[in-house]
Amino acid sequence: MLAIIGISCITSLSGAGARGQIKGFAMGLLGLLLSTIGQERQSGSLRFDMGMMYLWDGLDFVPVLVGIFAIPEIIDLAIRGTAIAGERQPENLKAGVMEGVKDTFRHFWLVFRCSVIGVFVGILPGAGGGVAQWMAYAHSVQSAKNAKEREGFGKGDVRGVLGPGAANNSKEGGELIPTIAFGVPGSGAMAILLGGFLIMGIIPGPDMLTKHLAITFSMVWTLVIANVITVVLCLLVLDQLAKVTYVRGGLIIPFVLLLVFVGSYTANGQIADLIVTFIFGLLSYFMVLFGWPRPPFVLGFVLGKVIETYLFISVSRYGFTWLRHPVVIILIVLMVIIIAYPYIQQYRDRLRSPADA
Amino acid sequence: MHKGRVFFCIFLIAVAAYAVWAAVGWTFKAKLFPLTVSIPLIVLATIQLVAEIFGKADTGEGQAMDIEFASDVAPELARHRALGAFLWVGGFILLVYLLGFPWAVPIFVFSYLHLQSRIGLPVSAALTAATWLFFYGLFQRLLHLPFEDGLIQTLLGM
Numbered sequence: 334m335l336a337i338i339g340i341s342c343i344t345s346l347s348g349a350g351a352r353g354q355i356k357g358f359a360m361g362l363l364g365l366l367l368s369t370i371g372q373e374r375q376s377g378s379l380r381f382d383m384g385m386m387y388l389w390d391g392l393d394f395v396p397v398l399v400g401i402f403a404i405p406e407i408i409d410l411a412i413r414g415t416a417i418a419g420e421r422q423p424e425n426l427k428a429g430v431m432e433g434v435k436d437t438f439r440h441f442w443l444v445f446r447c448s449v450i451g452v453f454v455g456i457l458p459g460a461g462g463g464v465a466q467w468m469a470y471a472h473s474v475q476s477a478k479n480a481k482e483r484e485g486f487g488k489g490d491v492r493g494v495l496g497p498g499a500a501n502n503s504k505e506g507g508e509l510i511p512t513i514a515f516g517v518p519g520s521g522a523m524a525i526l527l528g529g530f531l532i533m534g535i536i537p538g539p540d541m542l543t544k545h546l547a548i549t550f551s552m553v554w555t556l557v558i559a560n561v562i563t564v565v566l567c568l569l570v571l572d573q574l575a576k577v578t579y580v581r582g583g584l585i586i587p588f589v590l591l592l593v594f595v596g597s598y599t600a601n602g603q604i605a606d607l608i609v610t611f612i613f614g615l616l617s618y619f620m621v622l623f624g625w626p627r628p629p630f631v632l633g634f635v636l637g638k639v640i641e642t643y644l645f646i647s648v649s650r651y652g653f654t655w656l657r658h659p660v661v662i663i664l665i666v667l668m669v670i671i672i673a674y675p676y677i678q679q680y681r682d683r684l685r686s687p688a689d690a
Numbered sequence: 691m692h693k694g695r696v697f698f699c700i701f702l703i704a705v706a707a708y709a710v711w712a713a714v715g716w717t718f719k720a721k722l723f724p725l726t727v728s729i730p731l732i733v734l735a736t737i738q739l740v741a742e743i744f745g746k747a748d749t750g751e752g753q754a755m756d757i758e759f760a761s762d763v764a765p766e767l768a769r770h771r772a773l774g775a776f777l778w779v780g781g782f783i784l785l786v787y788l789l790g791f792p793w794a795v796p797i798f799v800f801s802y803l804h805l806q807s808r809i810g811l812p813v814s815a816a817l818t819a820a821t822w823l824f825f826y827g828l829f830q831r832l833l834h835l836p837f838e839d840g841l842i843q844t845l846l847g848m
Binding site for chain 2: 358376381409412413590591594603604608611618622625641
């Protein structure tokens, strides 16, 4: 099921049109393929390790994702030779804050649906905030009424920010559910929280929803209050933070590179992490340059291990007859609809446009 | 036909073909997933390759929903600047490999500011000192991140 949802998201995150879909699928598959590097979990066989011990554990998310997203931005900044904000003059951002609040209510149902996606992904162990955000982004793109609206995503459409933002914040609540109810942490942060529970003598389980309900609600309110405090703090320092975008690129590139590479280095504490970041930065640069979408690649890379595990379980348990299971057939049909939806939208737009004229 | 796009398709086909070639000899458990993803990748990349060679020029319809590089810079200049930026990034990694982070950071920051960004000596020095203080204070003193020695220190037994 997760595989089907992931693949559907991969396609909907692709560019418009048939060629965009092909590129999106191909990038998703490349991400899935690169996630197989390292030791295979079931048999312990080494795959694509090229004789390097560094690759035995597979590629770490951090150096890969930092390379994919940070390096092309830095290169773009170097190419432009201006500040991040370009030639735009500094403006008072506080005026736009209320507009942002209004946008949240204008797109209330999108925010609500993406929050539900965030909670759902949060419940799944190991999926994490990145997956929640990409899925919410995919859903936001899918919810665009026509191809023209879809083009606005990535170019300033506020829904591309509202959806992932909602999912990112709501996934924390989702992660709490398996942690509190079953003692199964869904992420590193929840594992630390679970450790804290045990130190304090709190045993996660059904009791947390009956006898110790007050503790559970205190966590819920902590999440709510923490979000409110974050919003207030951001509002207070918004203008100061935005000033960074007006600093000349040449001044901030070395500082950003330092942060990028130190962040990447913390994954394994090896120079190889920096080389991985560089290689994926180069790959990402060409992806952007030649119009191959990066989000499907990232989603494929992040979900790869989960998808492989469940594919293996399905094949081991049912052979290839698992593809004939009714639920699987329904999900395949759902996937086909998701893939075909942009084409149906395009077709309807084409039918409508002569009528409008 | 756009040569770069064609080469990128060929690159994808080569990566997937290598994956198939490497996976064929593995156990069923190990090869199931790599083969499941790399064979369709070859097919899709080949379709795209054919479209790039024989198809109509890309009208932008198939463009990815992603960032776009600056279009107001001449392509030749953009390529030149991109190559330069990648060389600086590669140079930083080489410096870290040779000298380790604590030495590489000030050398890189100062060199970039003074040589690439053409910032005056005093400002470059001041910004380098501030960056190094930030690096030392946050990552070394506060977070105690273990940074490996560079090759030169290791060879000299420092």
